[in-house]
Amino acid sequence: MRYAICFTPSPSDPLSHVAASWLGRNVFSGEMVEPPAIRGIGIHEIAFHTAVPRRYGFHGVLKAPFHLASDVSEAQLMRDLMRFSGSLHPFRIPCIEVARLGSYYSLVPSIPCDHVQHLASAVVQHFDRFRAPLSEADIERSDPDGLSAAQFANLHRWGNPYVMDEFRFHMPVTGPVNSIDMPRIEQALRSVFEPVLAEPITVSNIALMIEEGTGGPFRVHSLHPMGKVSARKIA
Template identity: 65%
Template sequence: MRYAIHFTPPAHDPLTVAAAQWLGRNAFSGEATEPPAIRGIGIHDIAFNTALPRRYGFHATLKAPFRLAPDVTEPMLLRHLMRFAGTHSPFELPKLEVVRLGNFFGLAPVVPCDTVRFLAASVVQEFDNFRTPLSEAELERSDSGDLSAPQFANLHRWGHPYVMDEFRFHMTLTGPLSLVEMPRFDLALRDYFEPYLKRPVEIANLALFIEEEPGAPFLVHSLHPMGRVAARKIA
């Protein structure tokens, strides 16, 4: 069993529903969804090029997948996550847009957001003692060979290269694409998601995702509301 702490909008949010349809799976229910009909790109092309993010579900990573430390139980993790979420106030992200991130596409804010960077760094630090450190084999698999020095240091210290100063908030929409495929996916994604990006996205919860066995699709286990109301309920 692996756990991850992410952000994802609520299950019935229009953006969540649209993203689940694009990816072909709903991370809340685990059910498969029909890809949207988009001119210029076939449903089989969409299905093939969303296979990787489909398994992980629609999310923005805050704490990458980890196994619990030997002295930690799931109820302990849940209690701490509920309390932690209650100490952070909800906030709105800058407007999201479809962006190219290396060889894949995702949704990311049009301008940097220090608040979400602070939240992500806090999650990484707060829950580091809850994870089992990566084994040597896992470290080798996670090191692609082209990590920068800070990314390599992050991998060994925090279990993931793209944290702290290397963090960039994004919600992945495709797997790796060839240069030939990039333009048509860029156009298709912008056309499809534009109606759902008109209103601000609020970070109002932290989501616990679970992978029940190696290679299994990740599912939303629970959403944990942020803010003082949540903290008072826990107290």
């Protein structure tokens, strides 16, 4: 069983509904969702291109999946996450857009957002004590020979190459897409997501996600509101 610390909009957020429909699975309930009808792309093609992100559910990772260290428990992780979240101020990502990252598509901030960068770095550092050390097999799966010096150092220090200065916040919405299909897939993504991306994205909670069995789908285990209940402010 693995855990991950992420951001995902609340269950009632329109973006959550649209993302669940596109990916074919609700990250909160784990239930399968009927895909949208899109001209020029069939439901089987959508299912194929969303197979990878469907397993993980709609989210933006802050701390990548990890096994719990042997000297800590899930209850301790939840208590610490609750305290940590309560010490933070909610904020907004001004604008999110559909973008291609390599051969994948994700929703990413249109311009760099310092708030989310700082949040991710703080989460990685604060919760590192809950992470079990990587095995040699884990390290090999990270393709260490293909990493930069900074990424290699991150892998061994934090268990993930893409943290700190190497981190880029993104919410994946496809797996790898070949160059021939990219124009149609990108057009479909824009038609599905752009109507709910006109407003800033409010980051007001942190999600603890859990993997259902080895290699199983991830779902939201619990949402932890940011800021004190009596006085929450949006930065």
